[in-house]
Amino acid sequence: MMKLAKRLALVFFVLVLAASLAILCLTAEAQAVAPHKWVVTFTFRAKPANEGPDPEVRLYVLVTSATEGQAAINAHKALSEKLTTNAIERLEFLEAARKD
Numbered sequence: 577m578m579k580l581a582k583r584l585a586l587v588f589f590v591l592v593l594a595a596s597l598a599i600l601c602l603t604a605e606a607q608a609v610a611p612h613k614w615v616v617t618f619t620f621r622a623k624p625a626n627e628g629p630d631p632e633v634r635l636y637v638l639v640t641s642a643t644e645g646q647a648a649i650n651a652h653k654a655l656s657e658k659l660t661t662n663a664i665e666r667l668e669f670l671e672a673a674r675k676d
Contacts, residue, residue, distance in 0.1 A: 613639070614641055615637070616636070616671075617671050618651070618667050618669055619632065619668050619670055620666045621667075639654065647672050
């Protein structure tokens, strides 16, 4: 009778441990895939030497994405819809910072 109780206690402990590990893994995976807010910074490349210099302009775009790369792509797409073709060609990515 005592052996049966010990085995049941061991099986119960193993099941609880396995369930808690599974919950931890699923929670960590869900947090890794969840979208975050990113502030993506762009600037414009300098004009050719024969034209006058531009003032330094930085564009900050707030986007939601799971990764830094996807945030940069989403921000570039958003700016591409609003800028002229000449400005898009001179657009240069600087950084993406996560805001949580």
